[in-house]
Amino acid sequence: MKKIVIQGLGYVGLAMMTFCAGARRGKKYRYNVVGIEKNTPKGLKIVSNINSGKAPEIVDDKKFSNFYSKLIKDKRIKVSTNNSEYLKADIIFVCSNCDFNFTKNKVEIESYIKNIEQISKKIKKDCLLIIQSTLPPGTTKKILIPLIKKNLNLRGIKNFYLCHSFERITPGKDYYYSMRNVERIVGGINKESIKITKKIFKDIFGLNSNKIIEFDTPTESETCKIIENSYRATNIAFIEEWRKFCSNNNLDLEKILNSIRQRKTHSNIMRSGIGVGGYCLTKDPLFAKASSKQILKKKFDFPISSRAVEINKKMTPDIMLEIKKKFSKRLLRKKVLLIGVSYREDTNDTRYAPAEKVFNFLKKVGCKLSFYDPIVNHWSHTNTYSVEKKYLKDFEVYVYLTKHQLFKNLKIAYKNKSLILDLNHVLDKKKRLEISKNKKYESYFIGSKE
Numbered sequence: 198m199k200k201i202v203i204q205g206l207g208y209v210g211l212a213m214m215t216f217c218a219g220a221r222r223g224k225k226y227r228y229n230v231v232g233i234e235k236n237t238p239k240g241l242k243i244v245s246n247i248n249s250g251k252a253p254e255i256v257d258d259k260k261f262s263n264f265y266s267k268l269i270k271d272k273r274i275k276v277s278t279n280n281s282e283y284l285k286a287d288i289i290f291v292c293s294n295c296d297f298n299f300t301k302n303k304v305e306i307e308s309y310i311k312n313i314e315q316i317s318k319k320i321k322k323d324c325l326l327i328i329q330s331t332l333p334p335g336t337t338k339k340i341l342i343p344l345i346k347k348n349l350n351l352r353g354i355k356n357f358y359l360c361h362s363f364e365r366i367t368p369g370k371d372y373y374y375s376m377r378n379v380e381r382i383v384g385g386i387n388k389e390s391i392k393i394t395k396k397i398f399k400d401i402f403g404l405n406s407n408k409i410i411e412f413d414t415p416t417e418s419e420t421c422k423i424i425e426n427s428y429r430a431t432n433i434a435f436i437e438e439w440r441k442f443c444s445n446n447n448l449d450l451e452k453i454l455n456s457i458r459q460r461k462t463h464s465n466i467m468r469s470g471i472g473v474g475g476y477c478l479t480k481d482p483l484f485a486k487a488s489s490k491q492i493l494k495k496k497f498d499f500p501i502s503s504r505a506v507e508i509n510k511k512m513t514p515d516i517m518l519e520i521k522k523k524f525s526k527r528l529l530r531k532k533v534l535l536i537g538v539s540y541r542e543d544t545n546d547t548r549y550a551p552a553e554k555v556f557n558f559l560k561k562v563g564c565k566l567s568f569y570d571p572i573v574n575h576w577s578h579t580n581t582y583s584v585e586k587k588y589l590k591d592f593e594v595y596v597y598l599t600k601h602q603l604f605k606n607l608k609i610a611y612k613n614k615s616l617i618l619d620l621n622h623v624l625d626k627k628k629r630l631e632i633s634k635n636k637k638y639e640s641y642f643i644g645s646k647e
């Protein structure tokens with residue numbers, strides 16, 4: 198049986214390890230699979246959590262949890278912090294993180310190079326590396342391949358296979374299907390690398406060849422991921438520009454956008470919102486400029502992508518300032534409930550969630566803050582737990598931030614004089630009208646007049 202090793206067991210690596218471990222031919226499992234984490238407190242905690250047999254905290258999708266539990270029962274999930282696992286690997290999925298350092302305004306490429314160094318010092322001849330990490334375009338070709346070749350040469354090894362194939366998984370309730378049913382992009386260093394990578398994706402996901410798009414360089418796959426996420430981040434920033442204008446001039450942006458959506462060509466125009474969060478959209482557009490500066494050493498500027506990140510970063514504080522101006526006395530030192538604190542709906546992922554900025558802002562205004570989010574339950578930003586449902590009525594200000602499905606039927610008996618702010622279209626039109634027409638409350642709905 199061939200051996201697959203996964204480097205990095207975060208959102209991407211955990212899912213990849215699970216799908217590899219679950220790949221079957223008939224009743225027989227196809228691969229020996231081992232997941233590797235870093236020998237750090239965080240890595241050791243991940244390994245010990247997985248070894249305890251419980252579904253990892255980052256998983257909040259039933260379909261995935263059931264799949265995972267079955268594999269735990271069959272003793273298919275093996276994890277370790279021991280890099281010697283790379284020695285006998287036939288295939289390695291690299292799912293470790295390549296971060297952007299916002300203080301130094303650069304990609305932490307040196308730290309990522311160490312991850313590849315660890316692998317290339319150990320792998321055997323003919324090993325296939327499938328790099329899934331999001332990287333500044335050119336990284337694999339300009340930095341990683343020469344490094345791998347150098348380390349293999351030292352051990353007299355000539356041949357290896359490599360593809361970059363980025364990941365599109367979304368944390369949350371679609372974790373399983375966003376991994377299983379998506380088209381994959383494969384950029385290989387040669388035809389053979391592409392061929393065997395395609396076969397592995399077919400084994401693991403049952404993916405037909407027509408759902409795999411081939412590129413004959415890893416740089417095209419790296420670029421594809423950065424354009425995909427920069428496009429989304431830019432569209433969000435574009436709408437923020439108009440949100441400000443409409444808010445300032447008392448215009449109903451959402452009604453305007455709905456009328457634009459009637460044109461087929463414009464049907465997916467973005468909504469306004471409280472801000473951009475998560476691990477990817479907050480950093481990936483910056484990888485464009487970083488690629489030019491740090492990797493390719495060329496002078497491409499990417500003003501739109503860079504500006505989009507800036508606008509998106511300022512979006513939450515800008516909105517909160519507007520709210521403060523509008524409702525200053527109604528906010529000062531009040532008991533506030535944030536409703537939903539993850540960065541997007543139906544997930545417990547709170548990385549870079551706008552809720553953090555909202556919390557910090559309101560704290561400065563002297564508010565006494567709690568949050569309600571049964572999906573997140575424990576919020577690392579405050580190291581506190583979601584309030585119980587029976588206490589929802591005890592607040593003076595309600596700030597809706599995440600459109601979890603479970604909030605659809607949420608009923609709160611607001612007290613007289615409550616201030617209700619929906620900053621992310623969590624409430625439907627009927628509820629908004631009920632609130633705005635009720636003289637007992639004050640309200641504000643992002644992008645809408647009512």
Ligand SMILES: NC(=O)c1ccc[n+]([C@@H]2O[C@H](COP(=O)([O-])OP(=O)(O)OC[C@H]3O[C@@H](n4cnc5c(N)ncnc54)[C@H](O)[C@@H]3O)[C@@H](O)[C@H]2O)c1
Pocket residue numbers: 204205206207208209210233234235239240243292293294295311312315329330331332363364365366367368476477
């Ligand atoms: N989160 C997403 O939804 C998503 C989607 C698509 C692509 N990506 C990209 O995939 C990559 C991984 O993302 P993630 O969300 O899983 O990140 P993550 O930070 O949750 O997980 C990465 C894991 O890799 C581990 N790691 C780092 N160096 C290691 C090493 N040398 N050996 C073993 N383990 C090591 C870290 O400890 C961490 O647990 C990133 O490049 C990201 O941009 C993420």
